[in-house]
Amino acid sequence: MVGQRMLIISAHPGDFLRGGAGVIRKYRREGAAVYVIVLSEGLRSEGIAGLQEARAKADAQAAVRRAEVMRAAAILDIEHVEFCGYDDNPLEMDRERLRSLACRIREIHPDFILTHDAGRDIRNPDHERAARAVLVASAVASSPSVRLDGLPAPAASIPLFGFEPLHPEASAWVPGVLVDITADYETKELSLSCLASERESLDISRQQARNRAVHCAGRGGVSGCEYAEAFSAFGPICSHDALVW
Amino acid sequence: MGNSVLVVSGHVGDFVWRSGGTMAKFARHGYEVHLRVLTLGLRGESNGYWKQDDATMEKGRALRREEGRRAADILGVTSLELWDYDDYPLLLGRERLERLAVAIRETRPAIILTHDSQRDLFNADHTLIGKRIHEAVAMAISPTLELNDLPPAPRPAIWGFEPHIAELCGFQPQTYVDITDVMNLKREAMQVYQQTQKGMIAPYITKNRLRAIQTARPGCEFAEAFSIADPVQNPGFLAP
Numbered sequence: 071m072v073g074q075r076m077l078i079i080s081a082h083p084g085d086f087l088r089g090g091a092g093v094i095r096k097y098r099r100e101g102a103a104v105y106v107i108v109l110s111e112g113l114r115s116e117g118i119a120g121l122q123e124a125r126a127k128a129d130a131q132a133a134v135r136r137a138e139v140m141r142a143a144a145i146l147d148i149e150h151v152e153f154c155g156y157d158d159n160p161l162e163m164d165r166e167r168l169r170s171l172a173c174r175i176r177e178i179h180p181d182f183i184l185t186h187d188a189g190r191d192i193r194n195p196d197h198e199r200a201a202r203a204v205l206v207a208s209a210v211a212s213s214p215s216v217r218l219d220g221l222p223a224p225a226a227s228i229p230l231f232g233f234e235p236l237h238p239e240a241s242a243w244v245p246g247v248l249v250d251i252t253a254d255y256e257t258k259e260l261s262l263s264c265l266a267s268e269r270e271s272l273d274i275s276r277q278q279a280r281n282r283a284v285h286c287a288g289r290g291g292v293s294g295c296e297y298a299e300a301f302s303a304f305g306p307i308c309s310h311d312a313l314v315w
Numbered sequence: 316m317g318n319s320v321l322v323v324s325g326h327v328g329d330f331v332w333r334s335g336g337t338m339a340k341f342a343r344h345g346y347e348v349h350l351r352v353l354t355l356g357l358r359g360e361s362n363g364y365w366k367q368d369d370a371t372m373e374k375g376r377a378l379r380r381e382e383g384r385r386a387a388d389i390l391g392v393t394s395l396e397l398w399d400y401d402d403y404p405l406l407l408g409r410e411r412l413e414r415l416a417v418a419i420r421e422t423r424p425a426i427i428l429t430h431d432s433q434r435d436l437f438n439a440d441h442t443l444i445g446k447r448i449h450e451a452v453a454m455a456i457s458p459t460l461e462l463n464d465l466p467p468a469p470r471p472a473i474w475g476f477e478p479h480i481a482e483l484c485g486f487q488p489q490t491y492v493d494i495t496d497v498m499n500l501k502r503e504a505m506q507v508y509q510q511t512q513k514g515m516i517a518p519y520i521t522k523n524r525l526r527a528i529q530t531a532r533p534g535c536e537f538a539e540a541f542s543i544a545d546p547v548q549n550p551g552f553l554a555p
Contacts, residue, residue, distance in 0.1 A: 114455070159453055159460060160409065190432075192473070192545050195450045240545060267482040 072101035077180035080198035082112030083139045089233025091258040092251025092299045098147045105150040110158035111135040116267040135240045142264040160198040163203035173205035176221035187232025189242025231304025246288040246303030255297035319347040321424035326356030327383040332519045333476035335501040342391030349422040350395045355379040356381040357424035358402030364511045388491045405440040415451035431475030433485040475542035486539025488540030491530045498537045532544045
């Protein structure tokens with residue numbers, strides 16, 4: 071995975087850690103370059119009871135969440151993290167923000183993108199909004215005839231993979247790719263614990279990771295797999311010189 | 316969990332055809348039944364009225380408001396608001412979604428009854444509401460989103476109305492409600508719409524008979540069917 075460039079686009083801070091901290095750590099250990107874009111600090115989505123007192127101090131809370139993300143990123147050895155600071159619930163990705171995202175995609179020129187699945191997520195509409203934005207921005211960035219500040223378009227369309235949501239059955243997400251993260255699971259939990267909002271649901275994350283490991287190990291034939299992360303594969307995988315295995 | 320349901324009806328007739336019996340049943344069982352009607356259906360669903368020579372928007376508006384109020388009264392509705400937005404097409408921007416979120420916080424429903432979440436081939440307004448109600452829910456339940464100083468609502472279940480032609484809209488009945496014992500109230504409410512939507516009455520009685528047959532329950536003569544967009548916190552007593 072040396073030389074591979076991974077871009078993560080996450081609607082809220084918890085999403086990319088819950089959905090992909092294991093894969094991120096795995097790719098980092100094996101030499102990939104990892105970039106994370108966090109669209110919002112999730113102040114109105116990642117329900118934190120304690121924030122009720124601090125409702126008047128949204129800026130301060132945003133700073134707290136960013137610091138939490140940076141601590142998590144340090145544990146996962148992610149070098150590039152950026153925050154757009156958009157409001158969430160509802161997350162509004164207008165033309166300007168889409169353009170900005172398209173430019174970043176060209177600047178970063180990732181080999182693939184981890185983000186939210188494009189299907190309906192009845193429990194968290196921000197995920198759908200983020201996914202739609204990534205689909206549009208990625209298509210715009212990939213189109214050679216679109217002029218974007220002199221940035222060159224990528225040679226190929228960029229594959230997109232969707233995080234498993236917290237309540238997968240209440241969404242249209244289906245697992246397309248499962249990745250064994252057994253060696254990185256402990257690190258994942260350490261990174262998740264950096265977020266106050268995630269500490270309460272570590273149990274759920276653990277169960278989900280074990281559940282996916284059963285799929286990975288049993289039907290996937292990956293022996294020794296105790297924890298796995300699953301992703302939908304909804305972007306085009308147009309160029310590869312073999313079927314991926 | 317509280318004993319309240321919230322009905323979100325795209326047009327002023329919808330709640331009667333698609334959930335009138337269920338609403339009456341909830342009311343009879345001591346539930347608060349809150350009704351929010353987004354439009355009066357003046358442009359798209361008042362064909363009967365526009366046939367009259369002296370029809371005007373102003374008089375049509377007054378008529379449809381009166382129909383909605385009378386029908387809601389017959390069914391035992393606790394609170395009614397007629398928001399009277401334009402229909403055909405209905406638009407749902409940020410402000411209107413927030414108004415829905417406020418309604419959810421005010422009424423704290425166990426279940427929201429509204430339009431099915433799949434594309435209604437015949438009705439873009441229904442499709443819009445069905446596809447976006449969960450956005451209002453997300454705002455309503457957030458403990459950290461400010462809305463008129465109202466505390467966050469608990470997450471409600473979401474049920475979807477049967478559309479006009481189920482098979483063409485991908486609608487699948489996922490729960491049935493036996494409305495036999497309140498069918499007299501539903502009939503009375505339907506009759507209120509003689510001037511504007513008379514053509515809906517017979518087909519929906521037929522539909523309710525058909526759904527009853529599907530329940531295969533002895534004694535069930537009329538039933539309403541709903542899809543379940545989100546099943547959480549189903550109150551249980553209406554489950555089979």
